[in-house]
Amino acid sequence: xxxxxxxxxxxxxxxxxxxxxxxxxxxxxxxxxxxxxxxxxxxxxxxxxxxxxxxxxxxxxxxxxxxxxxxxxxxxxxxxxxxxxxxxxxxxxxxxxxxxxxxxxxxxxxxxxxxxxxxxxxxxxxxxxxxxxxxxxxxxxxxxxxxxxxxxxxxxxxxxxxxxxxxxxxxxxxxxxxxxxxxxxxxxxxxxxxxxxxxxxxxxxxxxxxxxxxxxxxxxxxxxxxxxxxxxxxxxxxxxxxxxxxxxxxxxxxxxx
Amino acid sequence: xxxxxxxxxxxxxxxxxxxxxxxxxxxxxxxxxxxxxxxxxxxxxxxxxxxxxxxxxxxxxxxxxxxxxxxxxxxxxxxxxxxxxxxxxxxxxxxxxxxxxxxxxxxxxxxxxxxxxxxxxxxxxxxxxxxxxxxxxxxxxxxxxxxxxxxxxxxxxxxxxxxxxxxxxxxxxxxxxxxxxxxxxxxxxxxxxxxxxxxxxxxxxxxxxxxxxxxxxxxxxxxxxxxxxxxxxxxxxxxxxxxxxxxxxxxxxxxxxxxxxxxxxxxxxxxxxxxxxxxxxxxxxxxxxxxxxxxxxxxxxxxxxxxxxxxxxxxxxxxxxxxxxxxxxxxxxxxxxxxxxxxxxxxxxxx
Numbered sequence: 136x137x138x139x140x141x142x143x144x145x146x147x148x149x150x151x152x153x154x155x156x157x158x159x160x161x162x163x164x165x166x167x168x169x170x171x172x173x174x175x176x177x178x179x180x181x182x183x184x185x186x187x188x189x190x191x192x193x194x195x196x197x198x199x200x201x202x203x204x205x206x207x208x209x210x211x212x213x214x215x216x217x218x219x220x221x222x223x224x225x226x227x228x229x230x231x232x233x234x235x236x237x238x239x240x241x242x243x244x245x246x247x248x249x250x251x252x253x254x255x256x257x258x259x260x261x262x263x264x265x266x267x268x269x270x271x272x273x274x275x276x277x278x279x280x281x282x283x284x285x286x287x288x289x290x291x292x293x294x295x296x297x298x299x300x301x302x303x304x305x306x307x308x309x310x311x312x313x314x315x316x317x318x319x320x321x322x323x324x325x326x327x328x329x330x331x332x333x334x335x336x337x338x339x340x341x342x343x344x345x346x347x348x349x350x351x352x353x354x355x356x357x358x359x360x361x362x363x364x365x366x367x368x369x370x371x372x373x374x375x376x377x378x379x380x381x382x383x384x385x386x387x388x389x390x391x392x
Numbered sequence: 393x394x395x396x397x398x399x400x401x402x403x404x405x406x407x408x409x410x411x412x413x414x415x416x417x418x419x420x421x422x423x424x425x426x427x428x429x430x431x432x433x434x435x436x437x438x439x440x441x442x443x444x445x446x447x448x449x450x451x452x453x454x455x456x457x458x459x460x461x462x463x464x465x466x467x468x469x470x471x472x473x474x475x476x477x478x479x480x481x482x483x484x485x486x487x488x489x490x491x492x493x494x495x496x497x498x499x500x501x502x503x504x505x506x507x508x509x510x511x512x513x514x515x516x517x518x519x520x521x522x523x524x525x526x527x528x529x530x531x532x533x534x535x536x537x538x539x540x541x542x543x544x545x546x547x548x549x550x551x552x553x554x555x556x557x558x559x560x561x562x563x564x565x566x567x568x569x570x571x572x573x574x575x576x577x578x579x580x581x582x583x584x585x586x587x588x589x590x591x592x593x594x595x596x597x598x599x600x601x602x603x604x605x606x607x608x609x610x611x612x613x614x615x616x617x618x619x620x621x622x623x624x625x626x627x628x629x630x631x632x633x634x635x636x637x638x639x640x641x642x643x644x645x646x647x648x649x650x651x652x653x654x655x656x657x658x659x660x661x662x663x664x665x666x667x668x669x670x671x672x673x674x675x676x677x678x679x680x681x682x683x684x685x686x687x688x689x690x691x692x693x694x695x696x697x698x699x700x701x702x703x704x705x706x707x708x709x710x711x712x713x714x715x716x717x718x719x720x721x722x723x724x725x726x727x728x729x730x731x732x733x734x735x736x737x738x739x740x741x742x743x
Contacts, residue, residue, distance in 0.1 A: 137397045152548065183596065211600035223595035225588050227655075235581055236588045240600030249580035250573060256580070257396060263581050303599055 136199060138163040138339050139184065139215075139307055144193035146179050146363075153179040155363040156193070161307065166333055166340045168354035170347075170374075172383055176363040177343045178220060181309055184341075185217050186210040198306065204234045212240055216305035218296045220312045220343075224284045230269060230295060231280040237302035238263045256321060267302065270315045273335070274298050274328075294328065301332065307339045308332070326353055351375065359383065399576050400731065406568035414561035425560065427632025427672055429628055433621050434664040436570045438648035439657060440617030443574050446655035448610040449590025451525045454512065455618050455645045457532030458505040460637035463617025464545050466501030467626035468553045470494070474555065479631075494557040498566070498623040506612045508535070513611035517604060518553060532642055540634040551632025558628035566624065570617045575657055575724070577613075604721030651724060652731050659733025670720065674713035683710060 137160035146154040150322040151318050154176040161167055169177050182188045184195065186207040195202050201208055216237075218298055228266050242263070248256040263305040274294055279287060284295060293313055300308055310329070326349055333340060344350045350357060351371045359374060361383040374380055417425060437455060444452045458742040515528040545551045546666045577583040588596040589603045596603050644667065652663030659699055677683055687703045694702055710716060724732075 187594075206602075207597035210604045217598050219595065219598075223592050223598075225470050225591035225595065226588055227591055228584070232584055232587075236584055236596070236601065237599040238581055239585050239588075244580070245582055246577070249582045251579050252396065252576065260581060299599060354622055364640075387700065 137161055138165075138198060139341075140196045140381055141180075141184070142194045142196075144180075144183060144190040144195060146176075146183060146188060147191045153363050154183070154190075157309070157360075157363075159358060159365070161339050163306065163339055163342060164337065166329070166353060166355050167342065168350040168357040168371075169341060169343045169360065170345075170350055170357060171360035174362075175360040175383075177360055178311060179363075180360070181217060181311055181341075181343060184210075184309065185215060205272055205337075208240075211303055211305075214298035214304070214306035215309065216303045216307070217309040218293075218300050218311055218313060219324050220315060221291050222296055224292060224296060224299070226283075228284065229280065230271065230276055230282050230284055230287065233295060234267045234270060234299050234302045235263060235282050237299050238267065270298050270302055289316060291326065293325070294331070301336060305338060307341065310340065310342045310344075312343055312345060313381070314344055314349045324348055325349065329353055399572060399579075403568055403572040407565045410561045410564035410568065411438055414559050414565075417560050421676060424697060426628065427668065429558060429563045429624075429682070430669045431665050432560070432567045433624050433628075434645070434648065434668050435567040435661050436563075436621040436624070437645045438652065438660045438664040439567075439570045439574055440614045440621070441645050442649045442652070442655065442660045443577075443586070444610045444659065445649050445655075446660065447574075447578055447586045447590060448607060450517065450607055450610065451521060452528040452534075452611070452614070453525045453639065453642045453646060454528030454532040455614070456637045456639060456641035457528075457535035458509060458615040458618035459622035459625065460532075460535050460539060460634070461508050461642070462498075462501035462622030463506040463626040463632050464501075464539060464551065464622075465504040465619070465638070466497040466623035467551055467632060468545055469500055469559065470497040471551075471554055490557060494562065494627065498562075501623040502616040502619035505622065506616035509612045509615025510608065513608045514614075517607040517611070518662050529639055529642070532637075532639055536637055538632045543560055546633070548634060550631050550636075552631030554630055554632065556630065558624045563624055566620055569660065570620075572712075573613070573617075576585040578657075590655070647721065650731060651721070653733040654731060656731065656733040659731055662732055669712055671717055674710065674716055678707065678710040678713060683707065690718060 139159070139161040142161040144150065144154060144157045144159075157180065159180070167235045169180060171177055177246055179188065183190045186202065186209070188313055189204050197210075197213055197215060202213065205213070223238060228236065242259065244256050244259055247279045259388075266276060268280070271280060274297070275300060276291065277297060279291065284292060287295060297308075297310070297313070299338050313329070317325060329340065329342070330353060332338070342350065342354060354371060357367075357369065357371055358365060359377070359380050361379075366383060367377045369377070437459065439451065441455045444450050453660075471492060474497075477496075477550050478489050512528065512531050516524060516531075519527055539545060540548045578586065585596070585601050585606050589600055589606045592653055593603050622637075625636075629636075648663040648667050651667065652658075652660035683706075688704050691699050691702045691706075
């Protein structure tokens with residue numbers, strides 16, 4: 136049984152069909168790329184998976200249970216984490232707190248404990264701090280723990296956003312154009328990073344990306360969207376040669392992608 | 393003493409200090425004492441509003457409304473039922489009985505305000521920014537108008553005959569409690585959630601934070617302490633009337649929060665002190681010899697007839713102290729837009 140199962144998902148905004156009858160299955164250990172020209176509906180797919188939009192019709196199941204209509208924070212709790220196309224960090228919080236915020240989900244203490252400051256509260260806070268630092272150290276951000284996230288470099292901000300998503304302990308990680316705005320060196324580092332995440336955390340990854348080099352080099356399977364419809368799905372080599380994909384990207388004349 | 397307990401220790405120390413200072417405040421000038429107590433009440437108001445406006449980023453203009461609810465509920469309870477309650481202690485109303493009564497009515501006033509906060513909060517928190525500000529402003533005015541038309545609490549004439557229970561001790565002990573609650577709340581993984589709601593709601597939800605719930609908690613808690621402040625205010629002024637809770641009061645509290653620096657508790661406390669003292673200082677300054685002396689020296693190069701005009705005009709300016717108050721505020725906002733203690737970087741205009 137796939138981890139994430141989209142069945143005939145359609146999203147309409149008024150007269151515009153952003154996604155039409157999409158079927159997409161992601162297994163628990165897959166690394167799947169979602170590509171397509173501008174306006175193909177990639178981000179909309181992310182938004183229905185994470186609960187920002189509800190599909191107009193069709194069903195979404197995650198881990199065997201339907202998630203249609205659940206709120207984004209509930210879906211995050213079920214084990215789907217995401218990053219954003221335009222980085223969305225908590226601008227006034229430092230690096231440590233940005234990641235700590237993601238532990239809110241699992242935080243057992245609430246208002247009363249925070250006010251009463253019981254020993255259990257301190258134990259939990261210490262536990263969270265240890266886990267945050269562990270994560271930051273894995274991604275080489277530990278030395279920036281007290282830095283305001285807006286003063287990090289672009290690449291580090293991207294990385295921090297991924298770390299924050301991982302801190303929710305997801306089963307599925309959605310990355311929305313992580314390579315956008317990166318130079319070739321940063322892109323290579325990102326490719327390594329995604330592989331590393333896959334190996335280390337053993338989670339499923341769905342990647343939306345414009346950069347073909349990144350997608351082709353790391354994805355095991357690629358799904359191509361055009362005008363909201365899935366036009367091809369397969370391994371990178373098959374996709375590279377698929378005439379429909381070439382047409383969608385380059386127009387009619389076949390060329391080397 | 394473990395460093396962990398430093399907050400509780402500071403709270404305890406502040407409460408004891410309030411008690412000690414209060415004990416010796418008997419002989420103080422009543423006018424000065426009133427100003428000091430007003431400072432304490434304003435600290436409670438500003439720090440609690442800072443939880444809503446500063447930390448959670450929900451721009452509320454209805455704090456005076458919550459304050460009014462707390463003031464009227466506690467004043468009504470202590471005036472109508474206070475005597476019965478004290479009779480339970482056998483005729484002689486000891487200090488402890490009065491303390492119990494006062495704390496009880498304050499808390500009930502706070503709870504009433506918190507319930508109002510919940511009722512207003514749940515539907516209106518779907519709104520953002522300016523729209524929320526307008527709805528909360530409207531709410532504050534509605535409360536005022538309802539009170540104005542409620543005969544049981546005197547309507548527009550106001551409600552009088554309220555016992556003078558508010559002391560320096562109660563005011564500053566409760567100010568300390570308010571500060572403790574807000575500071576220790578924010579300093580926790582749970583409390584950091586408030587800041588994430590302010591910084592980026594979409595990202596907050598994406599990491600599993602229930603933003604609606606945080607907003608409601610901020611509103612309810614903020615309203616509770618505004619209600620407490622209202623109770624303190626009612627029991628220092630023999631009578632209260634609806635005009636005392638109009639939207640200018642809300643604006644003044646918002647000014648304290650902005651001036652102090654959104655989301656900085658020390659800054660907001662300082663701003664509450666400064667903004668309470670400043671009008672009183674200007675009042676004194678306008679009549680002081682110091683102003684005479686300054687005017688004499690500043691205009692000494694003028695001819696006698698010009699001097700007389702300039703001196704009179706200057707004094708006139710200082711007598712209309714609210715104008716000067718506004719000018720000072722504008723100057724402060726120009727010089728320090730992030731507030732006195734504002735640690736926040738300036739927000740992008742687009743958000």
